Amino acid sequence: MKDSNTEQSILNAAITIFEKKGMAGARMQEIADEAKINKAMLHYYFRNKQQLFEAVLMSAFQKLAPQMNIIFALEIDLYEKIRRFTSSYIDFILENPYLPSFIIHELNHNPDFVKKIMSHPNKPDPKPLLRQFEAEIAAGKIERKSPKQYVLNLFSLTIFPFVGETLLKLVLDIPDAEYKKLLQERKTLIAEQFINSISV
Amino acid sequence: MKDSNTEQSILNAAITIFEKKGMAGARMQEIADEAKINKAMLHYYFRNKQQLFEAVLMSAFQKLAPQMNIIFALEIDLYEKIRRFTSSYIDFILENPYLPSFIIHELNHNPDFVKKIMSHPNKPDPKPLLRQFEAEIAAGKIERKSPKQYVLNLFSLTIFPFVGETLLKLVLDIPDAEYKKLLQERKTLIAEQFINSISV
DNA sequence: ACATTTGTTAACCATTTGGTTAAACCATTT
DNA sequence: AAATGGTTTAACCAAATGGTTAACAAATGT
Numbered sequence: 232m233k234d235s236n237t238e239q240s241i242l243n244a245a246i247t248i249f250e251k252k253g254m255a256g257a258r259m260q261e262i263a264d265e266a267k268i269n270k271a272m273l274h275y276y277f278r279n280k281q282q283l284f285e286a287v288l289m290s291a292f293q294k295l296a297p298q299m300n301i302i303f304a305l306e307i308d309l310y311e312k313i314r315r316f317t318s319s320y321i322d323f324i325l326e327n328p329y330l331p332s333f334i335i336h337e338l339n340h341n342p343d344f345v346k347k348i349m350s351h352p353n354k355p356d357p358k359p360l361l362r363q364f365e366a367e368i369a370a371g372k373i374e375r376k377s378p379k380q381y382v383l384n385l386f387s388l389t390i391f392p393f394v395g396e397t398l399l400k401l402v403l404d405i406p407d408a409e410y411k412k413l414l415q416e417r418k419t420l421i422a423e424q425f426i427n428s429i430s431v
Numbered sequence: 432m433k434d435s436n437t438e439q440s441i442l443n444a445a446i447t448i449f450e451k452k453g454m455a456g457a458r459m460q461e462i463a464d465e466a467k468i469n470k471a472m473l474h475y476y477f478r479n480k481q482q483l484f485e486a487v488l489m490s491a492f493q494k495l496a497p498q499m500n501i502i503f504a505l506e507i508d509l510y511e512k513i514r515r516f517t518s519s520y521i522d523f524i525l526e527n528p529y530l531p532s533f534i535i536h537e538l539n540h541n542p543d544f545v546k547k548i549m550s551h552p553n554k555p556d557p558k559p560l561l562r563q564f565e566a567e568i569a570a571g572k573i574e575r576k577s578p579k580q581y582v583l584n585l586f587s588l589t590i591f592p593f594v595g596e597t598l599l600k601l602v603l604d605i606p607d608a609e610y611k612k613l614l615q616e617r618k619t620l621i622a623e624q625f626i627n628s629i630s631v
Numbered sequence: 632a633c634a635t636t637t638g639t640t641a642a643c644c645a646t647t648t649g650g651t652t653a654a655a656c657c658a659t660t661t
Numbered sequence: 662a663a664a665t666g667g668t669t670t671a672a673c674c675a676a677a678t679g680g681t682t683a684a685c686a687a688a689t690g691t
Contacts, residue, residue: 237638255456256540259679269640274680336536338597340456345601355602379603379613380620383592386599391587394594397538399586401545402555403579413579420580428628437668459649469670474650 238276240266242286245273249287250329253336257284284337288344291334292353298323299355309363314422316360317389321418324393332394357382373429381429388421438476440466442486445473449487450529453536457484488544491534492553498523499555509563514622516560517589521618524593532594557582573629581629588621 244266248257259280263270277283302316324331338345348354364378373381392399392414400410444466448457459480463470477483502516524531538545548554564578573581592599592614600610 252540253453253455253536255453258677260677270679271641271681272639275638280679332536332539335595335598336453336532338601339532340452345597349601357602361603374624376620376624377613377616379605380616382603383599383613383617384588384621384624386595387587387591388584390595391591392583395535395586395590397545398535399583401538401549402557403561403582405579413577413583416577416580417583420576421584424574424576424584424628428624458647460647470649471651471671472669475668480649 237268237272241268241273241276241283242290245277245283245287246290249284250291250333253333254280254284254340285344285347288334288337288341289348289351289353291330292348292351292355294327295323295330295334296353296355299357303355303357303359309360309367310422310426312360312363313385313425314419316385317421317425318418320389321414324390325414328393331390335394372431374431376429385421385425388417388425392417437468437472441468441473441476441483442490445477445483445487446490449484450491450533453533454480454484454540485544485547488534488537488541489548489551489553491530492548492551492555494527495523495530495534496553496555499557503555503557503559509560509567510622510626512560512563513585513625514619516585517621517625518618520589521614524590525614528593531590535594572631574631576629585621585625588617588625592617 241262245257245262248262248265252258252261257280259273260270262283263273266272273283277286299316299320302312302319305312305315307315361378361382364373364381367373368375368378396410399405400407405413441462445457445462448462448465452458452461457480459473460470462483463473466472473483477486499516499520502512502519505512505515507515561578561582564573564581567573568575568578596610599605600607605613
């Protein structure tokens with residue numbers, strides 16, 4: 232029984248290609264080239280394109296979810312949690328720029344996979360965060376709005392600047408270097424303004 | 432010289448298919464079937480897949496940009512403009528649910544098209560909005576932050592719930608009907624909280 | 632050392648897919 | 662009604678693409 236790093240290097244290559252081109256745009260040969268192995272190996276280890284793709288999509292969740300869930304579960308003040316979440320999420324995505332777009336796009340096109348991951352441990356789970364919003368509302372500390380709306384806002388402010396980067400740069404006429412700087416600024420700015428907008 | 436509605440029905444079919452499946456996932460035959468015409472007609476009117484695709488992407492901007500630019504250019508109070516923008520954008524996207532995801536995804540994968548549309552009249556242009564933010568800052572009415580960050584926030588809050596719908600429903604465990612209700616709520620909620628977060 | 636399993640390769644295959652062509656169709660002009 | 666020119670169709674084509682196979686190499690167990 233060999234652990235064989237071939238399987239891992241296939242997966243790595245597949246991650247690179249799939250995250251950049253998506254399921255429909257990726258080519259098996261391109262993945263094989265990227266991994267510098269024979270195309271037949273892809274099928275030997277992962278049977279077919281769909282299964283290789285699902286392994287990649289699952290690994291994307293595996294990368295993202297623990298990182299988020301740790302922060303969601305921390306026993307700290309809500310505001311501090313918001314600050315930590317935005318800052319560390321932005322840092323993480325700066326290292327994995329294709330991740331959110333890839334996940335979102337493929338989730339939109341693979342309803343079956345959505346069901347598959349629904350009960351899977353790799354799912355990000357912001358329930359603790361939701362409960363903290365509820366508690367603060369109950370304590371009269373923040374506006375009485377749906378906690379889900381709060382989390383929606385927080386996710387939108389944090390994730391969209393990455394997903395919509397090309398569109399935003401185009402529409403707002405922002406050069407690359409400046410955009411990078413804006414993203415850095417957002418590591419503190421989001422939490423600051425978000426907290427400001429909910430405090431009663 | 433015939434005006435021939437064939438060309439238009441091809442474009443309509445192409446819009447349907449491309450917006451749902453993207454450039455890489457769409458099939459010429461599928462578009463022909465959708466339009467109920469012979470596949471050769473696609474090439475007769477649009478030469479090849481790339482050109483048909485670009486016509487579709489351009490038409491997507493054509494649908495979106497005027498709708499936004501009218502509001503951006505209105506001579507009204509900043510806060511009122513924000514309220515109008517979020518409300519009417521959400522209404523519009525509810526009618527065209529695939530639009531933002533399609534535009535964002537394809538822009539990310541077609542750097543050449545980005546250049547092409549940069550100087551095109553179909554580009555959404557929030558410059559008037561940016562200037563109003565600047566004016567309010569100068570007047571000491573809102574926090575002294577980069578106006579671009581403000582617009583980034585506004586776009587994120589408005590657009591992301593559509594682009595990331597599947598992911599958000601999955602992660603926050605929200606059923607379809609409830610999510611629709613949340614989106615409706617956001618037509619007023621976004622502006623309310625956004626304004627609350629920037630007023631000095 | 633030998634046999635058996637596991638890993639790897641090159642060649643091959645069937646289907647899909649974007650694109651072409653030549654003939655037919657149809658409206659308008661002469 | 663014959664000619665003209667744009668429009669439409671079915672059949673076809675070459676390349677790309679996902680997937681398979683059979684032979685070969687390298688470990689692994691006996």
